[in-house]
Amino acid sequence: MSDVSFHDLSSATPEQRANLLKRAEADLSVFVEKVRPIIEAVRTEGDAALLRFARDLDKADVAAGGLKVSEAEFDAAFDKVDKDVVDSIRFGIENIRHFHEEQRPETMWLKEVRPGAYAGDRYTPIASVALYVPRGKGAFPSVTMMTSVPAVIAGVPRIAIVTPPTSDGSVDAATLVAARLAGVETVYKCGGAHAVAAVAYGTETVKPALKIVGPGSPWVVAAKSLLSSIIDTGLPAGPSEAIIFADDSVDGGLAALDLLIEAEHGPDSSAYLVTHSRKVVDAALAALPEHWSRMSEQRVEFSRAVLTGKRGGIVLTASLEDSYRFINDYAPEHLEILSKEPFAHLGHITEAAEILMGPHTPVTLANFVLGPNAVLPTSRWARTYGPLSVTDFLKRSSVGYVTSAAYPELAGHARRLARYEGFSSHENAVSEIRDRYLGG
Ligand SMILES: NC(=O)c1ccc[n+]([C@@H]2O[C@H](COP(=O)([O-])OP(=O)(O)OC[C@H]3O[C@@H](n4cnc5c(N)ncnc54)[C@H](O)[C@@H]3O)[C@@H](O)[C@H]2O)c1
Numbered sequence: 298m299s300d301v302s303f304h305d306l307s308s309a310t311p312e313q314r315a316n317l318l319k320r321a322e323a324d325l326s327v328f329v330e331k332v333r334p335i336i337e338a339v340r341t342e343g344d345a346a347l348l349r350f351a352r353d354l355d356k357a358d359v360a361a362g363g364l365k366v367s368e369a370e371f372d373a374a375f376d377k378v379d380k381d382v383v384d385s386i387r388f389g390i391e392n393i394r395h396f397h398e399e400q401r402p403e404t405m406w407l408k409e410v411r412p413g414a415y416a417g418d419r420y421t422p423i424a425s426v427a428l429y430v431p432r433g434k435g436a437f438p439s440v441t442m443m444t445s446v447p448a449v450i451a452g453v454p455r456i457a458i459v460t461p462p463t464s465d466g467s468v469d470a471a472t473l474v475a476a477r478l479a480g481v482e483t484v485y486k487c488g489g490a491h492a493v494a495a496v497a498y499g500t501e502t503v504k505p506a507l508k509i510v511g512p513g514s515p516w517v518v519a520a521k522s523l524l525s526s527i528i529d530t531g532l533p534a535g536p537s538e539a540i541i542f543a544d545d546s547v548d549g550g551l552a553a554l555d556l557l558i559e560a561e562h563g564p565d566s567s568a569y570l571v572t573h574s575r576k577v578v579d580a581a582l583a584a585l586p587e588h589w590s591r592m593s594e595q596r597v598e599f600s601r602a603v604l605t606g607k608r609g610g611i612v613l614t615a616s617l618e619d620s621y622r623f624i625n626d627y628a629p630e631h632l633e634i635l636s637k638e639p640f641a642h643l644g645h646i647t648e649a650a651e652i653l654m655g656p657h658t659p660v661t662l663a664n665f666v667l668g669p670n671a672v673l674p675t676s677r678w679a680r681t682y683g684p685l686s687v688t689d690f691l692k693r694s695s696v697g698y699v700t701s702a703a704y705p706e707l708a709g710h711a712r713r714l715a716r717y718e719g720f721s722s723h724e725n726a727v728s729e730i731r732d733r734y735l736g737g
């Protein structure tokens with residue numbers, strides 16, 4: 298398809314190259330300004346604002362008093378969802394659980410740092426967490442699985458899902474099935490910026506939470522940025538993005554197939570095929586029309602917008618090293634390494650939130666059922682954040698214990714440093730005054 302964006306890195310200026318790294322979240326200013334009054338309305342009006350935004354923004358008819366999903370709605374969801382889909386949700390949850398159980402740290406460890414002096418860490422669950430499950434350009438039982446399972450493993454006592462209602466005022470049935478199978482029973486029918494405000498401030502129905510995690514549209518991302526001093530907003534997960542990296546050992550048609558996976562999320566997604574092989578580029582371009590012919594109209598529209606726009610397409614590099622450099626600069630949310638020898642490339646990649654190895658590990662598998670978490674940092678945040686994990690639902694306290702035998706040596710050194718820093722009370726607390734009380 299000739300209108301697919303094509304970028305030849307060997308002739309790109311530094312500015313053109315820098316532009317390729319920009320995501321939709323690079324400029325949230327328009328969203329931030331629109332979101333500000335939404336947040337204020339939820340803060341001051343509570344449930345009434347949530348019901349109004351459900352009607353005006355989600356086009357959903359939620360009854361007064363109906364913001365929380367009832368037991369009966371949960372039960373009915375199991376009748377609505379195809380049994381095979383329920384089986385696949387169970388299969389996914391099982392793998393996600395196996396994977397995340399490995400992440401759970403020991404409740405406490407203590408190390409003897411000096412004879413008789415101990416120091417370590419203790420982990421306890423965060424008291425209350427909200428899980429954002431999107432429902433704009435698709436339904437996301439998978440996000441329900443990815444957020445709920447680690448929260449339950451961490452032992453968070455109060456977990457609530459917030460998700461936009463559909464037009465009849467219900468919540469996507471598979472989302473409810475996934476929530477219950479993962480062990481979460483509280484679901485509120487609100488989404489977008491208003492949901493973030495609701496869990497930050499609390500309303501008559503929605504209990505406030507200490508933290509919100511989960512991906513969302515720029516509306517959600519903008520609200521999180523405005524509310525980050527009220528509620529912990531966790532890792533930044535915005536519109537989906539992927540790099541499909543191919544060396545010259547694979548078919549470009551396959552690379553094109555996988556390029557479309559994340560490109561179909563929405564027009565604000567980002568997706569590049571990165572390769573130094575002309576042969577791969579030509580085969581990918583030739584294959585795209587056939588792949589598009591097998592997709593729904595809406596997903597063609599979304600992925601075409603991405604691949605013909607400023608945040609997607611094909612990047613032809615000068616060499617393998619140039620490909621590695623571009624990928625590390627870009628720091629993608631999802632990275633596929635399409636190669637007969639994927640592990641030969643792995644050591645060259647340091648900046649990517651998820652790295653999927655070889656042609657049998659397409660992004661789809663990891664999005665749904667492989668086990669690792671598919672809630673991942675976007676917009677280059679993979680340079681400092683990792684995927685959502687059990688530790689996102691825990692907090693860490695340091696623990697120290699000094700015995701009388703170890704005390705004198707530590708006190709002597711601490712005293713000197715306290716004096717140097719000019720803290721007389723700190724110093725007194727480890728001087729001869731303290732010895733008086735300890736009977737020494
Ligand atoms: N990074 C990740 O881990 C990850 C995982 C899954 C999905 N995603 C991404 O999450 C995003 C989900 O977005 P989505 O749109 O499907 O669902 P969403 O739930 O995030 O957004 C829909 C909400 O936005 C609100 N909204 C829509 N238009 C609005 C307006 N004009 N003013 C105020 N609010 C408005 C709606 O009321 C609705 O509640 C996608 O971009 C997807 O790619 C990311």
Ligand SMILES: N[C@H](CO)Cc1c[nH]c[nH+]1
Nearest residue numbers: 437439440537538664671
């Ligand atoms: N690709 C998304 C994360 O960016 C996860 C997902 C769920 N469903 C489909 N895709």
Ligand SMILES: [Zn+2]
Nearest residue numbers: 537558559664
């Ligand atoms: Zn996806």
